[in-house]
Amino acid sequence: MSAVLAGIIFVILTGLISLFIRDGKNCTRFGAAGIIAGFIPVVIVAVNVLCSGAAISLRIPWQVPYGSFYVEIDSLSALFLMAIAVSCSAAAIYGCGYMISYKDRRLGVPTFFFNMLAAGMAMVVMARNGVLFLVAWEIMSLASYFLVTFDDEHESVRQAGWIYIVATHIGTAFLMAFFVMVGKYNGTLDFDRIGVFGREASVLFMLALVGFGTKAGIMPLHVWLPEAHPAAPSHISAVMSGVMIKMGIYGIIRTISIMPGVELWWGWLLIWLGIISGILGILFALAQHDIKRMLAYSSVENIGIILIGLGLGIIGIASGSNVLVIFGFAGALLHTINHSLFKSLLFMGAGAVAHSTGTRKMDLLGGLIKGMPKTAMVFVIGAAAICGIPPLNGFFGEFLLYYGSFAAILSDGVRMAVPTITAIAALALIGGLALAAFTKVFGIVFLGQARTAEAANAKEAHWEMIAAMWIPAGLCLAVGIAAPLLLPTIVRIVLQITPAVSGDISTAVSSANTIFWPVVISSLSFVVLAVTIAIFRRRLLRDRTVAQSVTWDCGYAAPTSRIQYTASSFSQPIVSMFRDILAWRFKTKRITELFPLQAQFESHTPDISSEYIYRPVFKWIDKFMGKMRWVQYGIVQVYVLYIAITLLILLMWKLK
């Protein structure tokens, strides 16, 4: 344990030192080296814990009321630590190349906050005391706020930062309420001594769900994601979307594992939230024009898939279905890890594109595979993985969720069948729409002809960015092959976090442990088939003419790249099919002449929850607060008086 803490302190220290390094390039490199070196002992210990299954812990008393410095690494923490280490290291290396264009600025500050973010997230998954947890949680949230607002000379970035910090603190407020109530019942906030939740267990669960759900980006608490992710530098978006929002998922899982029992309706709630997040998330993703905004909405969708898994697991606990418990939670955990890999990769790829072309608008790009073949290579791996395409890692998490749902339909009664069928139908629809969304992103941005001069002249990304992107890309491939070996570990984690499972669980466990082998055999057969067919084609074409020509243009003499299908036109049929839900709006000029010289079409998809829920609410609050302005004098003495009066009233209330 001391090695892990030393590693984390090392990360923070290198961050502090980088504040004093003047040269921008060396500064980011120093910070990245600190992260990698600091996380090496963390990864070693985490692997050790995952292999042995035995948790390690350290508890030091603290003067803070209810507080103690109590940290522990069990298998669940170790799994998330691995994801944090991989994602942060890759992003740090990427940052070295990405930040070169900002080298006239002092890069010590973002480097410092990046290291703080990494250390904060590591502490979040290790903390076993409510106060320590909240401290780590705030370090993580504040560090990421300063990173989101790195480009603060832009109005839109400041606005995004503002939305983010308000959202994250609303979430923290709910978590504080959660811990205060828990502390009231138990007299302590050490996680291992919390056991009493009273009759308000459901209230507590809801508090935790809102608090953690805001960070995770559950619809309709997701509004900060599509604002903050495009605003932040790309390696920051990669870390935020890859692992930071997963801290919300971690929190929900940890809450479930601490709670002595669960209610059936919690599972239903999670499934429905998951379905809403999943379907609406991917539909909004389809409707976006900005590549990073689209990826942010896709994160909402994937959080939805994870929630469906958690919901199935909770329903499994509540109704004693072992299959659902194992497959639901294992699927959710595996998808969490998988998503941390491919979403980091995709954000880094999107960053490379924005960096080389100066725009994030998909309709202005195209044909980048020629200028940026290496970025295109990793991006297509990420896009295929996030669609759940078989030989890659994304398939395995979704497979577990499907398999668990199917198995539950067979073995359990009708009561079990309704949630699982809902899950199957939603997962199928989400999967189909995700395929549409990611073929669109890859196809429109990287394939076809360049739509603008910037896209045509795009240069390959810096080698550090390419190298960094290959870390998650390689892991996407590796997890796809090694999934059968990883699954028993994940199943063991599930058994540790769900002590309430009833009956004989060994059959579900053994079926889970062997389920991936035939899939991997099929994947390998696929590779063999593909290689054979490729060789066959090469032999066929050996002595034949392989000619180059233009794309078939129907005899039209002067095709331009503007004739191509755009991102908006590609997704238009689906978006307009769901236009009642999406509030999709378009403006177009009616064509009246026979040979029109120009035409115009403009489409726009505002976020329904920020448009129809938050905007009116915050407007109302603003109006109300405006009326309260008479209490604000701006004189310090008056504020001291306010504090004194408040204290007096509280005292009187207490003594009453």
Add this chain to the structure above:
Amino acid sequence: MINFAMILQPVLGIVLAPMLLGVINRVKANFAGRRGQPVLQPYYDLRRLLHKGVVYSSTTSWIFKAMPVICLSAVLLTVFIVPIGCDKTLLGFNGDLILVAYLLGLMRFFLVIGALDTGSSFEGMGASREVQFSALAEPALFIALAAMARQTSSISFSGIFSAITPAVWTSNCATLLLAAAAMIIVLLAENARIPVDDPNTHLELTMIHEVMALDNSGPDLAFIMYGAALKLWIFAAILVGIIVPCGAMSLWLSMPIAVAAIFVVAILTGIVESCMARLRLIYVPHLLFAAIALAILSLVFALRN
């Protein structure tokens, strides 16, 4: 253990699949009062294409060249999984129906990005429609499979197919019929058949599948055509598997019957294509919603027992 039937089963699909297209074309020709092309015409087409060179558009990249190979490998793999009147296949396992659906997803992913690689608006249109319709066909397929899984207490194709007996038909015909109806719609949609798509018209603005392969030539086009034939074979095999009660027969009876039934499906497809017009594109989602509704109904009946 590997037995003769397990070897024969993929060979049947690999050899006979193109003939399905020949049969459909022959039926359509007969309905139109023509004599029609030979049933073996697809084989001649494939041979001719395999003997040609290729032309690549200068817009395209390696994605376009990899696409036919990957699409064909993905669909070939499913042929080794879905049984034809037998109880085991080489690569079948518990949960294989999820893998098959996702392998078809792999095929679609590459077909779509291969189409977008050409930078042609025709191919873009086809790709856009393909992803739209298949996103709606996916839930119908999964719910219908879930209904069959519930009905037969099995999560593999071989388990589901071998549990279909005349006794199941007499007691649960509603489930089977509704699932089959949903599967027929999915089959027509996924294989780009009328009323969803018209495989005969090249270069019409209404095209889906054919237009995505507009710029492919030579062996690449042969791979795509052959892949499409195999995909039709797979869907027909799934449909036959949940309708024809092969579970009660011996292997040497059930295999020929299943193959014959697959060709009956091809004939029916030809009849549908001859009797119907293609739907307007905006009405295709309605058809697919109907498939989802049928599949859900089927599941409701399956839950009763």
